[in-house]
Amino acid sequence: METFDDVLEKLAPDSLLRALEPEPLNALLRQSRKRDLKPGETIINQGDEKGAFAVYLLSGGLKISVVSAGGREIILNYCAPGELVGEIALLDSGPRTAAVTAVVDTTVLLLPTQAFLDTVATSTKSMIAVLRELARRVREQNLVIESDRTFSMGPRLARALVRLVDADRDDGRLLFNPSQSDLGAFAGLARENVSRLVSEWESQGVIAREGRALVIRDMEYLELLAEFGDEA
Amino acid sequence: METFDDVLEKLAPDSLLRALEPEPLNALLRQSRKRDLKPGETIINQGDEKGAFAVYLLSGGLKISVVSAGGREIILNYCAPGELVGEIALLDSGPRTAAVTAVVDTTVLLLPTQAFLDTVATSTKSMIAVLRELARRVREQNLVIESDRTFSMGPRLARALVRLVDADRDDGRLLFNPSQSDLGAFAGLARENVSRLVSEWESQGVIAREGRALVIRDMEYLELLAEFGDEA
DNA sequence: ATCCGGCTGTGATATCCATCACACTCGCGT
């Protein structure tokens, strides 16, 4: 395996792990394994025994999903490089409640449970960072629940798109080229209706297509819709 | 104000704050205020500036709710004594995203932001406790999202009831005597339909009534419904 | 080139549920 300096270099500047002091971070990295994933490969399965490791996403993309009674997939979240996945299972005992799957070619770091917890505990700063991250997720999920309960299809899909725009680029391209089925599973509506909405928005110039991929043209409109619903 | 030993005594044995060492805990308590709330009194309003304090529930009950575009109330959660509320706003910057309201006569402790963070930082054990608590919430919310997306009214209400049974008592009484409107706001369905389901379940002997209050008779049935939906 | 599988468009239909409307009950204050 390559040196850990390489890995270190790849850590995003705003990464959670960056909150660690160099010394403990190195110790942690020395105990972790790197793993490459092909699209569709899953790294954690729903129902697995409680987690033996946390997953740190170096490059590529992951989706966190559950299959519900009835066999429909629900995509709870997408993850971009620099994010940490699976700590919930570390902290909260019990089996994994969701599956983690690569959506593109992906490289992850597997951090052994105990080493991870020990390391985080060495520094107040890093603990606060993890706390903040969890808090951010709770808030994000509150919004999803609110959105699911009160909004119709349009605003829900709008929210999904806004969550998926690639913040690193100024064009309106989406992360991970999701299919319409994926968008449906993410936004909570049927694939057919994603299709209908996309057509409608395309004709209004809100979004455009490049091949199968979508490009957001009028981000502001979608954000308004996502926040205020159909009354906007 | 009474001595803090009194307060200390009231802390539930499994309370989050119990994870603190006696010394820092006392320091924290010395900086906190106690406050009594009548039913319906709100302590944090949606849209308030970022939190100046965390709320620790000594006795009584709180609900965390948002009012959505369209004016409908969504009850995100109920809190029982021993729980900590509002840390999300402490950690995650930005205005409060939800309101916190007493549902019965309630006593809370107001912990100033900085003092709370400092104190938690003094002990690894207490930090882990807070981490665990946040993780538990994320998991709980995942279930809500899954339930909202895939289940029909029956299972959703069943889940709400299961979440509300008073675990301290062996009878099937609910916490905080919620009205049918409350149950609707909690489970995500219209009040009228709560009424219809309650009638149906009563006639099947799944639940019973004592005045306006509900009593769960067949907990197992409701748990099955909550987990597997109508196919159960 | 061709075939095949996964993705996509689009209408018709069925279902679930929110909403509206109104009657009823029960406690409570006057």
Added chain:
DNA sequence: ACGCGAGTGTGATGGATATCACAGCCGGAT
């Protein structure tokens, strides 16, 4: 006792959306 307000029961209706059915469509594998 009365009336009032909050909570509740129940039918009728409409609307939103999942589902079904099927027809292109495009890209990759053979």
